[in-house]
Amino acid sequence: MSSNTRHYFVDEHGDGTLFDRKGRVIVGAEGCSSHFALGVLDVPDPKGLSDRLVELRRSILADPYFRGVESLRPERRKTALAFHAKDDLPEVRMLVFRHLAGEDVRFQAVIRDKMSFVAQVRNLNQQSETYRYTPNRLYDEMVKRLFRNRLHQADGYRICFASRGRADRSAALKAALERARANFRRSWGIDADAPIEVSCVPSAASGALQAVDYFLWALQRVYTKGEDRFLSMLWPRISLIVDADDRRKSQAGRYYAREEPLTAESIKKEPGI
Numbered sequence: 001m002s003s004n005t006r007h008y009f010v011d012e013h014g015d016g017t018l019f020d021r022k023g024r025v026i027v028g029a030e031g032c033s034s035h036f037a038l039g040v041l042d043v044p045d046p047k048g049l050s051d052r053l054v055e056l057r058r059s060i061l062a063d064p065y066f067r068g069v070e071s072l073r074p075e076r077r078k079t080a081l082a083f084h085a086k087d088d089l090p091e092v093r094m095l096v097f098r099h100l101a102g103e104d105v106r107f108q109a110v111i112r113d114k115m116s117f118v119a120q121v122r123n124l125n126q127q128s129e130t131y132r133y134t135p136n137r138l139y140d141e142m143v144k145r146l147f148r149n150r151l152h153q154a155d156g157y158r159i160c161f162a163s164r165g166r167a168d169r170s171a172a173l174k175a176a177l178e179r180a181r182a183n184f185r186r187s188w189g190i191d192a193d194a195p196i197e198v199s200c201v202p203s204a205a206s207g208a209l210q211a212v213d214y215f216l217w218a219l220q221r222v223y224t225k226g227e228d229r230f231l232s233m234l235w236p237r238i239s240l241i242v243d244a245d246d247r248r249k250s251q252a253g254r255y256y257a258r259e260e261p262l263t264a265e266s267i268k269k270e271p272g273i
Contacts, residue, residue: 004155007046009208010146011162013037013216016135018118027114035223036117038142039109040150041212042239049103050207053083056099060092082204085217097218097233100211107215108240110145111223112138116245136172139164143176144183145244151181152192162209163200174198219262226264235261243267 014033020026028034043049061080066072071087074080078087083096121133151157161173177196185191203209218230219241231238241262246254248269256262 006150006154006157007043007208008147008150008157008159009041009043009046009162009206009212010143010159011039011203011209011212011216012139012164013039013213013220014114016138018114018121018133018135018138025115025118027118033220033224034114035111035220036114036138036142037109037111037216037219038139038146039107039212039216039219040146041208041215042106042108043208043211044104046206046208049105049211052099052103053096053207053210056095057083060095065091083210083214084203085214093214093230096214097230100214101233101237103211103237105211105237106239107212107234107237108146108150108242109216109219110142110242110244111219112142113245136169140172140176143173144180145242147177147180148184151177151194151196152184152190154194156194157196159196159198160206160209161198161200162203162206162212168200170198170200173200222262222264222267228262228264231262 014036016036017032018025018027026032057079060066061072066089069089070076071078071089072080078084079089079092083092085093085096088096117138124131124133159173159177161169174196177198181192201209203213215234215238218234221230222228235258239258241256242253243256243262244253246267246269248254256266260266
C-alpha cells in the first residue's frame with residue numbers, strides 16, 4: 001500500500017445480545033447491556049501510539065505509588081499486560097485519558113439503544129418468517145453505518161478489528177465494508193476501489209485497540225451512568241458520535257460533532273419520548 005494509507009482500529013462496547021434462549025427480551029438485565037456502541041479510531045502512526053502506551057504502562061508499573069496493587073501484578077494478566085478501562089484502577093485511567101487527549105488521533109462511533117433495535121427486529125420478524133436475528137447482524141449493520149463515508153479518499157485502508165471469540169469473521173467484515181462503499185457510491189456517484197485489508201487481533205496485542213476501548217468506555221459512561229467528564233476530556237479527539245436511535249430531531253439519528261459535544265444533559269429525553 002502507498003504512503004496515503006489510512007489505519008483504522010475498531011472495537012465495541014456492550015454486546016449484541018437482545019433475547020435469551022426462549023426468545024425473551026433481556027436488554028438491560030444483569031449481564032446484558034442496554035446500549036451497544038461501535039467505535040473506530042483513525043491513527044496516522046499506529047506503531048508510535050503503541051510504543052507510547054507501552055512506555056506509559058512501564059512507567060506505571062515502576063511507580064512506587066502502585067507497588068503491591070493486585071491488578072498490576074503480571075500473573076493477573078490485566079493492566080500489566082494491556083490497558084483496559086473496565087479493569088484499570090481509577091488512577092491508571094486518569095493517566096491514560098490524559099495521554100490519549102494529547103495524541104494525534106480521531107475517533108468516531110455509532111451507538112444504539114438496544115430496546116429500539118428489539119422493536120426493529122420484531123418488525124422484521126413480522127415481515128419475514130425466515131428472518132432470524134443474531135448478534136453478528138447488529139455488529140455488521142453498525143460496521144456499514146460507521147464506515148459509509150470513510151472509504152473513498154485514501155489510496156488504501158488497513159482496518160484492524162478487535163477479535164470477538166474464536167471465529168474468524170474477517171471475510172464477513174470485509175463484505176460489510178464493501179457494502180458500505182457500494183452504498184456510498186450509489187448515494188454520491190463517487191467510485192472508490194482502493195484496497196481494503198482487514199485483520200482481527202486481540203486488544204492486548206494492539207495499543208491502538210486499547211485506545212479505542214478507552215474512548216468507548218467514556219462514551220458508554222455517559223449513557224449508563226450519566227457521567228460525561230471522561231468523554232469531555234477526550235472530546236478534542238472526537239470527530240463524530242452518532243446516536244442512531246435519538247430521533248427527536250431527525251429520523252437519521254442525532255449527530256454530535258466538534259461544535260456540539262455529547263453530554264449527559266444532551267441525551268436526556270422528556271418522559272414518554
